[in-house]
Amino acid sequence: MPKFVYDFTEGNKDLKDLLGGKGANLSEMTNLGLPVPPGFTITTEACRHYLAEGKTPDGLTAEITAKLTALEDSMGKQLGQADDPLLVSVRSGAKFSMPGMMDTVLNIGLNDDSVLGLAKQAGGNDRFAWDSYRRLIQMFGKTVLGVDGELFEEALEEAKHAKDTTDDLDLDADDFRRLVETFKDIVREQAGREFPGDPREQMDLAIKAVFDSWNADRAVLYRRQERIPADLGTAVNVCSMVFGNLGMDSGTGVAFTRDPASGHQGVYGDYLQNAQGEDVVAGIRNTVPLADLERINADVYRQLLAIMEKLENHYLDLCDIEFTVERGKLWMLQTRVGKRTAAAAFRIACQLSDQGLIDLDEAVHRVNGDQLAQLMFPRFDAKAPKNQIAKGMNASPGAAVGKVVFSSEAAVEAAARGEKTILVRRETNPDDLTGMIAAQGILTSRGGKTSHAAVVARGMGKTCVCGAEELDVDVKNKVIRVGETVIREGDVLSIDGTSGAVYLGEVPVSDSPVVQYFEGALAPGDGDELVQSVHRIMTHADAARRLAVRANADTPEDAARARRFGAQGIGLCRTEHMFLGERRQLVEDLILATSDAERVTALDALAPLQRADFHGILKEMDGLPVTIRLIDPPLHEFLPDLTELSVKVALAGADASEKDRRLLEAVHRLHEQNPMLGLRGVRLGLVIPGLFAMQVRAIAEAAADRLAEGGSPRPEIMIPLVGSIQELEHAREEAEGVLAEVGGGVEALIGTMIELPRAALTAGQIAEGAEFFSFGTNDLTQTTWGFSRDDVEASFFSRYLDLGIFGVSPFETLDRDGVGRLVRIAVEEGRKTRPGIKLGVCGEHGGDPESVHFFHEVGLDYVSCSPFRVPVARLEAGRASV
Numbered sequence: 001m002p003k004f005v006y007d008f009t010e011g012n013k014d015l016k017d018l019l020g021g022k023g024a025n026l027s028e029m030t031n032l033g034l035p036v037p038p039g040f041t042i043t044t045e046a047c048r049h050y051l052a053e054g055k056t057p058d059g060l061t062a063e064i065t066a067k068l069t070a071l072e073d074s075m076g077k078q079l080g081q082a083d084d085p086l087l088v089s090v091r092s093g094a095k096f097s098m099p100g101m102m103d104t105v106l107n108i109g110l111n112d113d114s115v116l117g118l119a120k121q122a123g124g125n126d127r128f129a130w131d132s133y134r135r136l137i138q139m140f141g142k143t144v145l146g147v148d149g150e151l152f153e154e155a156l157e158e159a160k161h162a163k164d165t166t167d168d169l170d171l172d173a174d175d176f177r178r179l180v181e182t183f184k185d186i187v188r189e190q191a192g193r194e195f196p197g198d199p200r201e202q203m204d205l206a207i208k209a210v211f212d213s214w215n216a217d218r219a220v221l222y223r224r225q226e227r228i229p230a231d232l233g234t235a236v237n238v239c240s241m242v243f244g245n246l247g248m249d250s251g252t253g254v255a256f257t258r259d260p261a262s263g264h265q266g267v268y269g270d271y272l273q274n275a276q277g278e279d280v281v282a283g284i285r286n287t288v289p290l291a292d293l294e295r296i297n298a299d300v301y302r303q304l305l306a307i308m309e310k311l312e313n314h315y316l317d318l319c320d321i322e323f324t325v326e327r328g329k330l331w332m333l334q335t336r337v338g339k340r341t342a343a344a345a346f347r348i349a350c351q352l353s354d355q356g357l358i359d360l361d362e363a364v365h366r367v368n369g370d371q372l373a374q375l376m377f378p379r380f381d382a383k384a385p386k387n388q389i390a391k392g393m394n395a396s397p398g399a400a401v402g403k404v405v406f407s408s409e410a411a412v413e414a415a416a417r418g419e420k421t422i423l424v425r426r427e428t429n430p431d432d433l434t435g436m437i438a439a440q441g442i443l444t445s446r447g448g449k450t451s452h453a454a455v456v457a458r459g460m461g462k463t464c465v466c467g468a469e470e471l472d473v474d475v476k477n478k479v480i481r482v483g484e485t486v487i488r489e490g491d492v493l494s495i496d497g498t499s500g501a502v503y504l505g506e507v508p509v510s511d512s513p514v515v516q517y518f519e520g521a522l523a524p525g526d527g528d529e530l531v532q533s534v535h536r537i538m539t540h541a542d543a544a545r546r547l548a549v550r551a552n553a554d555t556p557e558d559a560a561r562a563r564r565f566g567a568q569g570i571g572l573c574r575t576e577h578m579f580l581g582e583r584r585q586l587v588e589d590l591i592l593a594t595s596d597a598e599r600v601t602a603l604d605a606l607a608p609l610q611r612a613d614f615h616g617i618l619k620e621m622d623g624l625p626v627t628i629r630l631i632d633p634p635l636h637e638f639l640p641d642l643t644e645l646s647v648k649v650a651l652a653g654a655d656a657s658e659k660d661r662r663l664l665e666a667v668h669r670l671h672e673q674n675p676m677l678g679l680r681g682v683r684l685g686l687v688i689p690g691l692f693a694m695q696v697r698a699i700a701e702a703a704a705d706r707l708a709e710g711g712s713p714r715p716e717i718m719i720p721l722v723g724s725i726q727e728l729e730h731a732r733e734e735a736e737g738v739l740a741e742v743g744g745g746v747e748a749l750i751g752t753m754i755e756l757p758r759a760a761l762t763a764g765q766i767a768e769g770a771e772f773f774s775f776g777t778n779d780l781t782q783t784t785w786g787f788s789r790d791d792v793e794a795s796f797f798s799r800y801l802d803l804g805i806f807g808v809s810p811f812e813t814l815d816r817d818g819v820g821r822l823v824r825i826a827v828e829e830g831r832k833t834r835p836g837i838k839l840g841v842c843g844e845h846g847g848d849p850e851s852v853h854f855f856h857e858v859g860l861d862y863v864s865c866s867p868f869r870v871p872v873a874r875l876e877a878g879r880a881s882v
């Protein structure tokens with residue numbers, strides 16, 4: 001039988017899978033000799049068993065009893081013992097930190113008897129004991145018994161109101177004693193049962209509630225958003241209580257070992273005297289900056305700083321911590337490698353390497369492509385006029401503009417209508433998660449950088465300004481007042497998560513400094529610390545990576561931008577985009593041609609235009625490979641819509657033009673039930689004489705022109721949607737004929753896309769006719785799964801995500817098991833036939849961080865992605881190599 005319960009002295013930080021992040025780190029701190037209240041952790045394995053079987057595994061209860069007894073022996077008192085109770089907290093803690101999980105239940109072990117014992121042990125501090133007791137009933141009622149937490153809050157507010165105060169410090173022992181009775185009544189009415197007085201029953205129910213919270217709606221939602229697997233389960237930590245609410249010499253706080261926004265070293269955190277647990281992040285009273293702790297208790301302050309330094313040197317990274325001071329003694333209650341902004345991730349990685357704590361390889365690992373993508377978001381235009389109405393904390397960077405909404409629901413509804421919103425709250429709580437996901441940005445009037453809104457927004461990479469205290473946010477009446485200004489739902493605000501500024505109205509946005517650096521408009525030396533950090537990390541990643549990175553670009557402008565962003569060629573130049581706009585007419589003529597002569601005329605009209613397009617692109621990418629895909633989509637895409645045209649012709653009746661009639665006839669003729677699987681790609685080339693030849697000629701002539709101008713064009717001609725070597729051979733023969741005819745010393749590789757399962761499975765044959773393969777993973781995903789990207793995202797994907805059939809859409813991240821297997825087969829067999837064959841990928845996946853790692857693993861030569869994703873792919877290719 002596996003071991004289900006670990007004492008804090010038995011675990012370590014590498015056991016996160018089993019003990020969860022919180023449990024593993026509590027053990028690690030215990031082993032480091034830091035002051036952690038003793039306790040034990042119930043494994044995620046026990047949770048998984050419970051969730052799967054509906055009951056706890058055999059032996060778990062006995063193991064818990066054994067660990068509890070050991071804890072009781074070491075503390076010299078028993079759980080809930082009437083004259084001197086041991087109290088514990090029951091805390092959830094999954095492998096990944098999840099703000100969507102169950103709240104912690106503190107003070108377990110209190111009941112009508114032990115509350116008196118606790119008071120006595122605390123030197124007759126009745127207020128403390130009854131405050132602790134009412135907290136237990138409140139937390140237990142809400143999180144274990146499912147009672148609406150508002151009811152307790154209201155009763156608490158009433159008690160304060162009766163005393164004409166808003167400060168919980170003004171409540172005394174009698175007030176709390178009465179509240180305990182009220183809270184018990186609430187539990188009885190709402191939960192239909194008595195609040196359980198038996199300490200062990202309290203603990204066991206709380207443990208089960210933590211297990212169950214794994215499947216709570218908001219936890220499920222958070223996991224999906226953060227792409228955390230649904231089957232990990234959570235651990236449960238049982239930790240002996242220490243008390244920050246014993247008086248003004250006690251308190252509780254949170255801190256970072258360095259600034260999570262800038263990465264700079266210093267003293268960052270919040271502290272609250274005479275308080276317990278979540279008080280410090282819940283905005284109940286105003287916290288003081290951590291630096292003030294020096295004044296309150298210099299000894300504790302010094303100890304804390306020493307511990308923070310020890311943690312940084314141990315974890316070699318920024319850590320965040322939760323601590324409590326009980327009558328002048330410091331206790332550590334949590335630590336973990338802290339969440340940080342994207343900018344801070346780059347700065348911290350470089351700072352740590354400068355401090356000699358990590359090397360540059362490790363620094364490259366400490367950042368990722370998603371973070372880099374975030375840094376490329378636009379900013380507010382510095383020169384634009386702005387009407388600043390408030391300033392809060394710069395909690396999570398970015399520039400967000402949107403209409404004000406006051407509730408999660410409103411944000412979700414607006415998002416469904418395609419509207420951008422700013423979610424404005426006094427402070428957020430886990431119930432606001434859906435709204436935070438739906439909104440462009442989050443603005444709160446209370447709370448610091450460690451508040452719920454700030455932590456969650458940073459985790460999601462969402463713009464957030466918090467603690468903008470000038471704003472009087474009235475959620476009930478849906479208005480914000482600031483001085484004379486009144487802002488209502490629907491009014492537009494712009495918030496700057498980098499500076500904390502809040503502007504009325506829409507502020508225009510401009511390029512980020514990181515983009516300016518990639519554009520070459522900002523030299524690394526001229527940039528700030530962030531730009532320099534990005535430069536150092538990118539330089540190291542570029543030197544390390546094996547994969548080349550190309551761009552998908554169809555115009556000279558895109559090609560030029562991609563090249564500035566570091567693209568080493570074009571992996572996909574789509575030619576159909578060149579047939580749009582005014583050229584559509586020429587394509588129509590081609591489709592309507594009824595004789596060879598008409599067809600030739602139409603093609604002759606298109607040829608010089610294509611030639612000019614290719615010339616421009618080859619020029620921008622001079623010296624680098626440019627893969628040009630011959631026309632791929634079904635021709636009807638260039639014709640008017642069937643219904644619209646039918647209506648037009650029908651309405652015109654006898655007056656309908658000859659051209660419209662012919663068009664309608666053509667639309668009917670070309671109509672297909674499954675155009676995606678119809679007359680497209682190489683099939684078009686083989687069916688419509690002269691079409692591919694015209695394109696190849698345009699490529700060859702453009703390349704010849706470039707040669708004549710002294711350039712070095714490197715065109716690669718790509719035949720799409722090939723399923724058999726015979727198709728490729730026909731197309732290839734035609735192309736080679738044209739190349740020979742044009743002459744002029746032009747050399748062009750001829751290759752194909754692998755985007756049909758049959759192509760992947762017969763890649764060994766196809767490689768005989770192909771000098772390169774480019775995996776078209778969009779089509780390969782569609783054809784492997786047999787569903788159409790254009791339709792399924794709206795119809796059944798969300799259900800599939802709910803059911804866990806996908807963790808993430810296979811169009812976003814390559815499906816390794818299925819599509820990836822085909823890629824592997826094609827790579828292996830293609831290389832067997834033609835060892836030097838060039839292999840790349842040009843689907844959307846080429847810019848997706850996880851997929852890039854896969855392409856590195858299977859040994860492709862390059863990935864190709866949209867110009868803006870090129871830096872992301874470069875970084876991820878580097879990370880895959882170091």
Ligand code: ADP
Nearest residue numbers: 089091104239240241242252277278322333334
């Ligand atoms: P979360 O995952 O939401 O951070 P925690 O389990 O860390 O929840 O608990 C929240 C807070 O409750 C802690 O930061 C700490 O202040 C308080 N807390 C938890 N366990 C104890 C304990 N054994 N003694 C004192 N305070 C505790």
Ligand code: MG
Nearest residue numbers: 102103104278
């Ligand atoms: Mg919490």
Ligand code: MG
Nearest residue numbers: 022322333334
């Ligand atoms: Mg915590």
